Amino acid sequence: MTHDHDLVLRPTPAQTEAALNPPPGRTGGDLVVESLAALGATTVFGLPGQHALGVFDALRRSDLRYIGLRVENNAGFAADAYGRITGEAAPLLLSTGPGALTSLAALQEARAASAPVLAIGSQVPTAGLGGGRHGYLHELPDQAASFRGVVKSVHTARTQSQIPSAIAEAWTSALTVPHGPVWVEIPQDVLLAETAIPVVTGGDTFPEELPPRPELTAVAADLLTRAERPAIIAGGGVVRADAAKKLRQLAERLQAPVVTTFGGKGAFPWTHPLSLQSWLEDRHTTDFLEDADVLLVIGSGLGELSSNYHTFTPRGRVIQIEADLGKLESNHPALGIHADARLALQALLETVEEPRTDPTAPERVREVLDKVRARVAAQELTLEQDVLAAVRKALPSRAPSFWDMTILAYWAWSAFDPGAPNTMHSAQGAGGLGYAFPAALGAAAADPTHPVLAVSGDGGALYSIAELATARQYGLNVTWLIVDDGGYGILRAYMTDAFGTPTATATDLPGPDFVALAESFGVPGVRTSPETLARDLAKALATPGPSVVVLPAVLRMFAPTHAD
Known part of the structure; x- marks a missing residue:
């Protein structure tokens, strides 16, 4: 009996001839x-x-498009965004030691956000592997050890014959759910030596699917069918799995209100009658979710931000669908279903056949949102809401946006309508600074048909200011909005709340003239105001190529409510 996996593809005569006579000069x-x-x-x-x-050197002989950034961490952020936008593994080429290590913060963000990044780093020559014997520049005792706690998997190629298989294995790992970054390293001498190995042509890989166990789907479907007050929390796993349409179908069939996590922005239509939007740092939302008799959590580990800083204590039955086994039931007991969000939602749609009728669900959603708006309105934060509204007005509906760890981004997590799935991205997975602009460059490289918006504070902007040169070099259609409040505004606010006063020497930053700095790179810049922001931002986004819009403004955070 012959099985499909027993079949071996025989090379054609032409393939055999090419394999036996590889072109000279390859390494x-x-x-x-x-x-x-x-x-x-x-x-x-x-x-x-x-x-x-x-x-x-080999890139010169290939058809691959290379986009070189000025800092390795920023290159990692660009690859992260490319992976998020395309769903493909984004290759990231790095050098040994300091170059490799400088990418770690970006790879941590990619891991937290399930972005498929294939990082390939060099190593010292083979004779020096094992630590310190030859004193090579950039040498580490165990370079791969620095990555094992950050990436999904580590792969090594110590000979040329190992290279194609190691890269294919890493590629498969990056694209097997949950997606994530992987690390491959190859010694310098292996990369430089001439090779007689045939040109690599076979590259098919088959990332494993992760379907739900049918017996668990049956139990989940029964619980949801019998629920009187079902609700749904949709996380980043829904976005990564391209499952927004299936989520909407299930929510409408169950008449279940949906809240999206900060990583799941866009997973559910913002203005849908069942949309609780993303007000996770509000006790009214938390109370509503706690009151659900069956809570379906899809693609979220219910971590710190998604659980209102771990004050969320559900009283009903929780069903958690999560592709990352380490996050399954890690914070709350649940009917845990280890599965890809898309496949699990499809299974539930096939099992929950009868539509549920609940004309009160949209009304209950409106009541919660009205309470949230009233609470925020009482805090007299008109400036902040106007600025966010101006950004939404200026940004085309399908244009992606990338947000740094800055006060306006914290507002956007809760209050910004992303417009569509997979269009709003931030660094909230790992929380590092400097993400927005280089990530936006990666998104612009992935899809040049839409302008891309990056939003940073002045502190975060200084992490990636060198990439203005990259934006200019490649003519990438990215508009960078820099909200300049003269320092690390969110840390200033945190210290004031915690200690009564900030350490000014740590949080206040004498900064550059960002408009003049942008123009020195050959990138047009404009200084705007809250009143002219929508106009200036729309004009910049409509103009091909990179641009910078600087908004001098001190914004305040809304006061979150974690408990009664």
């Missing part, structure tokens, strides 16, 4: 770029370095 670096191209990669990000030059 291990060529095997890297050939492997990437064979797997379907078209764009790579990164920075060259001494030990990685074999790969960068």
Whole structure:
């Protein structure tokens, strides 16, 4: 009996001839770029370095598009966004030691947000592996150890014959749910040596699917069918799985109100009658979710931000669908279903057949949102709401936006209508600074048909200011809104709340003239005001190429409510 997996594809005569007579002058670096191209990669990000030059030399002989950033961490953020936008693994080429280590914060964000990034780093020559014997520049005793706690998987190629398989294995890992970053490292001498290995042409990989267990789906469907007050929390897993339409179908069939987490922005239509939007830092929302007799949590681990800082204590039955096994029931007991959000939602749609009737659900949603709006309105935060509204007005409906860890982004987590799935992204997964602008560059490289917005504070902007050169070099359609409040505004607010006064030398930042600085890079800049923001931002977004809009403003956070 022959099984499909027993079949072996025989090479054609032409393939055999090409394999026996590979073109001269190829190196291990060529095997890297050939492997990437064979797997379907078209764009790579990164920075060259001494030990990685074999790969960068091979790029000249390939059709891969290379986008080089000025800082490795920013290259990682760009690859992260490329992976989020396309759903493909984004190659990230790095050098040994300091270059590799500088990418760690970006890879941490990619891991937290389930963004598929294929990081390929060089190593010292093979003779130096094992630590300190030869004193090579950039040498680490165990470079891979620095990545094991950050990425999904670590892969090594110590010979040229190992390169295609190591990269294919890493690619499969990055795209197996939950998606995430992976690390491959290859010694310098392996990359530089000439190779007689045939040109890499076979690149098919098959990321494993993660369907739900049918017996668990049956129990979940029964609980949801019999529920009187069902509710849904939709997290980033819904967005990553491209499952927003299935979520909407299930919510409407159950008449279940839906709140999206900050990582799940866009998973459910903002103005839908069942949409509780994203007011997770509000006790009215928390109370509503706690009152649900059956709460379906899809693609969220119910972590700190999604649980109103761990004050959320559900009283009903919780069903949690989560692709990351480590997050399943990690914070609350539940009927845990280890599955991809898309496949699990499809299974529930096939099992929950009878529509549920509850004409009160939209009314209950309106009551919660009215209470939230009234509470925020009482705090006299008109400036902040006007600024956010101006951004929404200026941004085309399908244009993606990327938000740094800044006060306006904290507002956007709760109050911004993303307009569509997979269009609003922030660094809230790991919470590092400097994400927005380089990530926006990666998104613009992925899809040049839409303008891209980046939003930063002046503190976060200084982390990635060098990438204005990248934006200019490649003509990427990114508009960068910098809200300049003269420091780390959110940390200033946190310290004031906690200690009564901030440490000014730590939170106040004498900064540059961002407009003049942008123009020095050849990037047009404009200084705006809250009154002219919508107009100036819309004009910048409509103009091809990079641009900078600077808004001098001190914004305040709304007061969250974690308990009664």
